Every structure is written in structure tokens, then in C-alpha cells.
Amino acid sequence: MKKFEKKIEISYINYISSNNKRPNTLKEIFINDDSDDIDPNTISSLTNNTIENNIWSNTILTSIKNASSDPNFQEYSVREKLLSFFFNLSVGLQQHQDFFTYSSNIHSPFELKEVNDRREKIVETITPFLTQLIQEGISTGEVEERMFIQDYYINVMLTQLFLIIKYWAEDTSNEKENTDEAVEKSVHLIMDLIGPNFTDSAFSFAKFIFQK
């Protein structure tokens, strides 16, 4: 079952990468596949939208997993952990660049629901990780406890996540190097914002975003 779901995801990614459009029916993604592990019940329980959302969500989980498998991860500061997550995420996006670029470019008003669904799914997936980072930051002193606004820290980080994904999708620099810079700058900015000492990295990041 798990294995088959993985297979669906891979076939779906391959379909979009080679056709640059969504399949009309999910059967299409298996059109060249005559192995007998294809389970029609599972297929009929899924839609393009749910599969895509699962791919996004799984990529985020994999990025967290890959980031934490770095043996230095436990010793990293919260700042470095966040950086590490984002760099792993951009590697993950890059692995299926065509798919993720396609899937990030949802524009039509008819797709608003899809955008919302996806957003919710991503938020649901990443929130435990970010919450844990914020708590850890508070206990190490990297994150300042501020009454009233502290609850918004997580939103700031989520906004950053969506900004970085958008930035990545539109990044035309060689090997998407600008995204790497955007990650470094924006993480420093966020950590400064929620940290005890606010510095001028806000200025630095804003300038970066406006001219690239």
C-alpha cells in the first residue's frame, strides 16, 4: 500500500515532467506500465490535487529528515537548523524541478481552492517542526519570548517558507544560486526579528528582494 502510493507519486511526477500538464484521469499516468501491482481502488480514491499535495508534503518531510540526519544537526543553533531545512528543501525541489515549477504556478482563479488546500497541507506538515524550533530557541535564548506577538512567530516562518518556494520557482540564476542567497538572508532576517537583538538584516534582505 505504502509502496504503491510512492509509485503513484513517482509516476505522477514523471507524467507532469514530460507532458507539462496534469493528466485527465489518473489512469493516464500508468499508460505505459503493465505491471500488476496497480490497485484500481487506491487510484479511484485519489485526485490530481490530493496526489500533488502529498508530493509537496512528503518533500517537506524528507527535507526535515535529511536535515536532521546531518550528524552535526543536534549541535546546530536554531538558526543553522532552519538554514539546513531550507537548503535541503531546495535540493528536494530541484530534484523534480519540472514538476515543482509546474505545480507552483497555479494562477487561475478556478484553482484558488487548490492553492488553499495545498497551503493547508503544507502548514499542517511543517508546523510541528517549526514549533519545536521556536521552543528550542526560547530555551537556548536564541528566540526572545515576547508577550502578544510570540504566537505570530510561526506565521512569520510559514510566510518565509512560501516566499522561498515562490522565489525558487521564479529563480533563473545559474543553478538557482540566488535562492541560496535568499535563504541565507531571509533566515538571518527572521532569526534577528524573533531574536533578542534586532539588527539591520531587515534592510539587507529587503534590498536583496527588490533588486534581484
Place this chain on the structure above:
Amino acid sequence: MATIDNKSQKTIPSSKVQRVSRFVKVGAKVSTNYIKHYAKSVLDNEYTGKEELHKENASDVYEALSELKGSALKVAQMMSMDKNMLPQAYIEKFQMSQYSAPPLSLPLVNKTFIKSFGKAPYQLFDTFSKEAVNAASIGQVHLAEKDGKKYAVKVQYPGVAESVSSDLKLVKPIAVRMMGLNEQDVNHYMQEVEVMLLSETDYELELERSQKITEACAHINNIYFPNYYKDLSSKKILTMDWLDGDHLNEFLAKNPSQEIRNKVGQALWEFYDFQVHQLKEVHADPHPGNFIISEDGLLGIIDFGCVKVIPQDFYQNYFDLMIPENMENEEKRKDVFKSMRFIYDEDSDQDKIFLDQLFKSMISILARPFHTETFDFGDPSYFEEITALAENEENQKILRNSKKPRGIRDGLYLNRTYFGLYSILHQLEAKVTTNSIFFS
């Protein structure tokens, strides 16, 4: 060795706008310094604060440049070598830029590794330093270990190649206005720097060159090179043996004996003589950051970022004048100065005479070590002579006001190489046997 200031990591300015605004900020500060200077000089006829003014400007410009990474830093480095082009105060400040730049985060280093090899540093090495042990001009160097062997791993900043040209455009007005250089000279110089910089952003190229030069120089005594590892290198990552030893200033701080200093100086002399006169290619800028010296006086050579080929006809012209008879032969000298664009037909007679004398004394001074069996680079009077010539007000004025570039770029580069070499030998206070492949 320089350790890197961790806090600076948060404020690497990178965007073009920000770079511009940074320079504008410096510009404003420099002008305030000038206003202060003028105010003082109006009030006080005796005021001789020019040196001080240079110093103030230098630290402002330096502050701005040291916050930039990449090519601006490199330009600062190259200018710092070029005694010809900068007042002394700038040189002192800029030399620091050879040792400091804001670092990349370890996660970004990991990412760069994964991009290149599909593996993180900890998967390729037994240990990998969490922080950079040294800054490189367009990257940073980490110390790694595997099977008990130490490696130096140079990792490049992202986006460097893209920013080379735009950085140079930003450095230019500084060079022209704030440092009072002649625009033609600067254009001249920038073009050359741009080509070299672009080739320097490709570490795969650097690896190939390094292996070639290492082979070619294998016979020279008392120098050694790291091995380079192709399967642990990519366009953005360069892995080589770690060389134990000191930078020039650290080496000198330990008061090495005259004998050992001579040994290092000799190795340096022979290394450059071989490059210039045999290979006719110069492979490493003679700036102190490119050498690691062992306690017993072996000269480790790292960094072959740029290769400068010396064209044959230029070589002939330039070094012919090293032979005193040729230098004294007015006809010949005129020809060479013309073809090297030191002097133009359109120059006024007065300028012609003046420039002829100037370039003649410059080349003669540079050639002097070649004319004796041994040369004592510790001799301060020789360097005072060089400085006096370079800082002579009248010379500076005529060169600066010249509407045309003086000297073809190959010449500028070779002068810079020799000045760089001599100033390191001077710091070593080395006595060197100055025989040259050129005369043999």
C-alpha cells in the same frame, strides 16, 4: 591565522542596490573627511594633514569593501599589491582584506557539497571543520580529515561569477574619484581584472592549472605544492592537501634566522624567474596569502587562480631593456617605449623627455637586482628609492593628468608581479642569488 568574525555573517550585503548604497555611504563619508580637511587647512596654514586624510579615507573605504564579498574584495586585494596605484595608507588597510571576509553558514556549505557530489562533507570526510579556518577571496577554506590525512577544502560563495562584472563597475568610481586615480588607467586595469576574475570563479580550471604548474615546477628547490583531488572537487569546491605552516607575517613573527629567510627568498626568486622567463606565464600573484611557509623554510604554494600569459613580442621588448647597453641606447629605448605605449608621438617634447626619464628610471630600478650576483632585499635604501619614485608628486601628476593610458596591460601586470615579489623579499630581508634564466 585569521579567525573569522561570526557576527559579520548576518550582514553580508549582496544586492546591487545595497552595494551601491554602501559605496554611496562611503562616498559621503569620504567627502566629510575632505570637508574636515579643508576646514582645518583654511584655519591653519601650517596644516599638513594630508597623510592623515588619506588614512581616514582608507579606513572608510576599507570598511565598505570588507563587508562585500567576491570580486570587490578581490579588487581590493589586487590594488593592495599595486604600490604604484595606491597611496600608502590604502595599502596598509587593504592588506587586511586578504585575511577577512564574512563566512558562509555550514548548512550552505553542506548544500554546495550535495549539489556537487550528492553527498555532504561529513559523508566524504571523517571530520570537517564547522567554521571556515580561513577566508578566500571568493570563498572560504575548511579543514577536513580523512584516514588521518588533512585536507584543505575551498568552497566558493554562491553567485560570485554573476556579480563579478557588476562589482567592478561599482569599484571603478571609488578608484577614480576617491583614490584620485586616472580614469584611463583604471579602465585599462579593470578590463584585465575582469577577465582574470571570471576565470578564477571556476575551480575545475584552477585544479587543472595547479596540476600543470606543479609538474612544471617540480625541479625547483625548497618549494612544494599540495596535491589536488579531482573527485573531491567541482566548479565550486576545490580539495587539496592541507599545508602545515605559517603565513608570511606569522612566519616572520617567530624571528626565523637569516639563513632560513634567505632560503625562502631564494625559492621565491627561482619560482618567479622560472615562470616569467621559462614558462612565460605567471601562475600566482605574489601576495602573502598565497604562500605557506614551514618552520624549516620550505615555501608552500597554494592558489593558482589566474594565469597571466606573457606575449612573446612584449617579453622581448620589456626584458631587452633589462640589459644596460640597450637601456642606454636612446634609439632602441624610444622604440620600445613607443611600442609599449609609455610614450606617444603626440606627446609634447617636454613631456616626452620627462616620461622617458621616468620610465627609464623605473625599469632600471626594477632591473637592478638582476645585475649583481646576489642582491640584498633587506637594504632599505633600495626600497626608499622605489617609494620615492612612485610617490614623487610631479611623476604622479603627469601620469594622472595624462589623457591616454600609459603602458600596455602586460606591462602593468609584470610591474605588479615584480613589485609584489620584491616587497615580499624585502619583508623577508632575504639575500638572494639573483641569477636568472634570462641571462643564461
